[in-house]
Amino acid sequence: MAFDLDMIKQVYDRLSSRINAATQATGKPLTLTEKILYSHLTEGEAQNAYQRGTDYVDFAPDRVAMQDATAQMALLQFMQAGRPQVAVPSTVHCDHLIQAKIGATEDLSTAKDVNSEVYDFLSSVSDKYGLGFWKPGAGIIHQVVLENYAFPGGMMIGTDSHTPNAGGLGMIAIGVGGADACDVMAGLPWELKFPKLIGVHLTGKLSGWSSAKDVILKVAGILTVKGGTGAIVEYFGEGARSLSATGKGTICNMGAEIGATTSVFGYDEKIADYLRGTQRAEIADLADAIKQHLTGDDEVYAAPEQYFDQVIEINLSELEPHVNGPFTPDLAWPISKFATAVKENGWPAELEVGLIGSCTNSSYEDITRAASLAKQAIDKKLKTKAEYTVTPGSELVRYTVERDGYLDTFEQIGGVVLANACGPCIGQWARHTSDPTRKNSIITSFNRNFAKRNDGNPNTHAFVASPEIVTALAIAGDLTFNPLTDTLTNINGEQVKLDEPMGIELPIKGFAVEDAGYQAPAEDGSEVEVKVDPASSRLQLLAPFAAWEGTDLKGLRLLIKARGKCTTDHISMAGPWLKFRGHLDNISNNMLIGAINYFNNTPDSVKNQLNGEYGPVPATQRDYKANGIGSVVVGDENYGEGSSREHAAMEPRHLGVRAILVKSFARIHETNLKKQGMLAITFNDNADYEKVQEDDTFEINGLTEFAPGKQLTVVLNHADGTQDSFPVNHTYNAQQIEWFKAGGALNIIRKQMHAD
Numbered sequence: 001m002a003f004d005l006d007m008i009k010q011v012y013d014r015l016s017s018r019i020n021a022a023t024q025a026t027g028k029p030l031t032l033t034e035k036i037l038y039s040h041l042t043e044g045e046a047q048n049a050y051q052r053g054t055d056y057v058d059f060a061p062d063r064v065a066m067q068d069a070t071a072q073m074a075l076l077q078f079m080q081a082g083r084p085q086v087a088v089p090s091t092v093h094c095d096h097l098i099q100a101k102i103g104a105t106e107d108l109s110t111a112k113d114v115n116s117e118v119y120d121f122l123s124s125v126s127d128k129y130g131l132g133f134w135k136p137g138a139g140i141i142h143q144v145v146l147e148n149y150a151f152p153g154g155m156m157i158g159t160d161s162h163t164p165n166a167g168g169l170g171m172i173a174i175g176v177g178g179a180d181a182c183d184v185m186a187g188l189p190w191e192l193k194f195p196k197l198i199g200v201h202l203t204g205k206l207s208g209w210s211s212a213k214d215v216i217l218k219v220a221g222i223l224t225v226k227g228g229t230g231a232i233v234e235y236f237g238e239g240a241r242s243l244s245a246t247g248k249g250t251i252c253n254m255g256a257e258i259g260a261t262t263s264v265f266g267y268d269e270k271i272a273d274y275l276r277g278t279q280r281a282e283i284a285d286l287a288d289a290i291k292q293h294l295t296g297d298d299e300v301y302a303a304p305e306q307y308f309d310q311v312i313e314i315n316l317s318e319l320e321p322h323v324n325g326p327f328t329p330d331l332a333w334p335i336s337k338f339a340t341a342v343k344e345n346g347w348p349a350e351l352e353v354g355l356i357g358s359c360t361n362s363s364y365e366d367i368t369r370a371a372s373l374a375k376q377a378i379d380k381k382l383k384t385k386a387e388y389t390v391t392p393g394s395e396l397v398r399y400t401v402e403r404d405g406y407l408d409t410f411e412q413i414g415g416v417v418l419a420n421a422c423g424p425c426i427g428q429w430a431r432h433t434s435d436p437t438r439k440n441s442i443i444t445s446f447n448r449n450f451a452k453r454n455d456g457n458p459n460t461h462a463f464v465a466s467p468e469i470v471t472a473l474a475i476a477g478d479l480t481f482n483p484l485t486d487t488l489t490n491i492n493g494e495q496v497k498l499d500e501p502m503g504i505e506l507p508i509k510g511f512a513v514e515d516a517g518y519q520a521p522a523e524d525g526s527e528v529e530v531k532v533d534p535a536s537s538r539l540q541l542l543a544p545f546a547a548w549e550g551t552d553l554k555g556l557r558l559l560i561k562a563r564g565k566c567t568t569d570h571i572s573m574a575g576p577w578l579k580f581r582g583h584l585d586n587i588s589n590n591m592l593i594g595a596i597n598y599f600n601n602t603p604d605s606v607k608n609q610l611n612g613e614y615g616p617v618p619a620t621q622r623d624y625k626a627n628g629i630g631s632v633v634v635g636d637e638n639y640g641e642g643s644s645r646e647h648a649a650m651e652p653r654h655l656g657v658r659a660i661l662v663k664s665f666a667r668i669h670e671t672n673l674k675k676q677g678m679l680a681i682t683f684n685d686n687a688d689y690e691k692v693q694e695d696d697t698f699e700i701n702g703l704t705e706f707a708p709g710k711q712l713t714v715v716l717n718h719a720d721g722t723q724d725s726f727p728v729n730h731t732y733n734a735q736q737i738e739w740f741k742a743g744g745a746l747n748i749i750r751k752q753m754h755a756d
């Protein structure tokens with residue numbers, strides 16, 4: 001499982017030399033974020049010359065981490081690259097597919113059974129290509145990464161939106177789609193819009209009921225769910241240095257809820273303590289030697305408004321515990337105002353379930369602080385009114401807190417310990433409820449609380465708070481209880497008050513674990529066979545897409561002219577379809593079924609030009625494919641906005657669509673289309689969208705002279721024998737044109753690997 005010390009040494013050498021070069025060139029002090037970003041630019045990118053929020057820049061991340069749901073397609077694609085090993089250290093974590101129903105042991109055993117083909121694939125593909133594999137039950141990706149792989153000054157991408165958790169250890173860690181992970185594992189650069197910078201200056205010190213979670217709950221209230229978009233949030237100040245490393249992780253984790261690209265803290269003693277406490281003293285020693293480079297420069301923090309695009313001040317000494325929600329994580333209520341909000345808004349005051357843990361809040365400190373309240377409930381003869389569950393973030397934490405007696409304490413108040421997995425955090429919660437139509441309230445120490453997120457029930461009002469507030473409210477069974485001021489009645493009828501929670505940052509006896517659940521890859525994976533059952537409905541090996549035939553495209557049919565918004569969810573719906581995310585052909589049966597047909601204002605109903613009948617989009621396209629006919633998808637503005645899911649680009653490619661012609665693209669989707677070898681083009685004059693008729697066939701001309709900045713021409717052959725012809729634009733650079741010609745970026749890498 002070992003971290004790669006040599007790699008970290010190289011990162012630190014580059015960090016030092018690039019920071020020195022940047023400082024010499026400009027004489028300007030740097031934020032921590034700039035230091036880490038500059039040191040991870042690919043060779044050839046100029047330093048220190050980027051327009052924040054505008055320029056796209058190529059980076060070379062140090063690591064890749066993937067969770068089991070998103071890893072499937074990323075690794076199926078990676079196999080196409082023809083590399084014997086991943087280009088950077090990478091890991092797979094089996095955490096998302098475990099349903100929480102009864103308790104850890106039973107639920108884990110069921111998950112292994114139900115998901116065996118996925119786990120077998122991920123285990124064998126990891127073994128073959130040099131990835132670390134964390135088995136089901138080993139823990140949640142972000143906690144496992146924090147305990148094993150995150151390091152100050154590093155850069156990581158992860159196929160999960162809470163990847164920024166590793167910012168707690170001073171790493172720039174960014175959530176991406178599977179296509180990006182595949183690129184980095186295949187040795188390609190990774191592109192990111194150079195972010196804006198938000199500085200959060202923390203003064204004072206936490207005490208009593210307040211915790212690190214309350215920092216991010218407050219920040220979410222200030223910035224809202226969109227306020228961090230396109231920005232990296234850098235925390236600094238004496239307050240930042242006073243927070244435990246895992247508390248910092250909690251704050252960075254939930255930075256995803258304000259839309260931030262990521263969040264980061266500078267290296268300090270708390271981070272060093274955590275590294276040493278998790279058997280990584282060598283990293284702490286290396287970091288100590290260059291610690292001036294692992295935090296922002298003094299001049300920056302002395303006058304932050306000159307260096308950040310926005311600065312927020314929070315005094316930890318005055319910070320109240322917060323409860324955020326329902327239905328959105330940025331509706332922030334200080335606990336003193338929450339009871340009134342519950343009453344005024346008519347939210348169900350009775351608390352039915354309190355859930356602690358998850359990747360956001362399951363550190364030793366979190367568990368011990370929550371357990372100190374559970375212990376009080378026992379000692380003060382309080383009966384816990386709400387159901388209560390505990391989701392440890394990793395086997396390392398679970399084993400250690402069990403050894404130290406804390407799980408037993410939770411069980412004594414009726415707590416149920418769930419598997420070390422995502423479970424109830426991601427809707428994998430078979431919640432027992434007498435009446436799902438009843439409005440009800442739950443509170444979690446997780447990060448997201450959108451409707452249906454936890455139990456799939458739109459009537460559930462989910463609130464988010466620290467594990468200690470969740471525990472206190474679960475004991476009370478009442479959302480209007482304020483543990484800072486209110487009393488509870490115990491089984492003897494006495495009024496008792498909960499004392500402030502007490503926690504321990506790092507286990508006094510050290511962390512321990514019997515079997516962390518890690519599988520190292522084979523030294524030489526060349527003989528390892530990747531396990532995919534040909535009869536599987538969930539997994540399918542990919543075949544390379546065909547190269548461009550070398551001519552202009554003629555005789556293409558209109559598949560659909562989509563009206564209005566067409567997001568990646570319209571193109572490749574989520575929900576029940578996600579179980580097919582490792583099987584391109586099966587998931588392609590959702591292609592564009594959410595898009596509205598311009599000609600009949602109906603979703604999933606398009607005219608099949610071969611027989612004149614209306615039918616579902618995927619079936620129609622399959623008919624064209626079976627007849628060797630290509631097609632065109634026409635769309636409106638910002639086509640493909642939303643999730644970065646690569647399936648939205650792969651499905652049309654797989655089913656034989658040849659071009660996507662729209663008024664404008666969402667950039668990530670446009671890039672994803674290019675990577676798959678698809679032609680992504682835009683109207684030069686948006687009025688030409690109106691010229692497209694239902695029975696049109698298309699020609700796309702100019703491809704034999706396809707060049708950056710040079711327009712192509714579309715000819716529409718209408719059913720009445722008339723024609724329209726107009727220029728269309730594209731944004732392909734020379735490299736991307738090669739991708740198009742080769743039939744996809746991975747085809748090029750494979751060719752290069754064979755040529756070497």
Ligand code: SF4
Binds near residue numbers: 096141359421426447
């Ligand atoms: S615990 Fe929740 S937030 Fe964390 S990785 Fe799992 S699903 Fe995502």
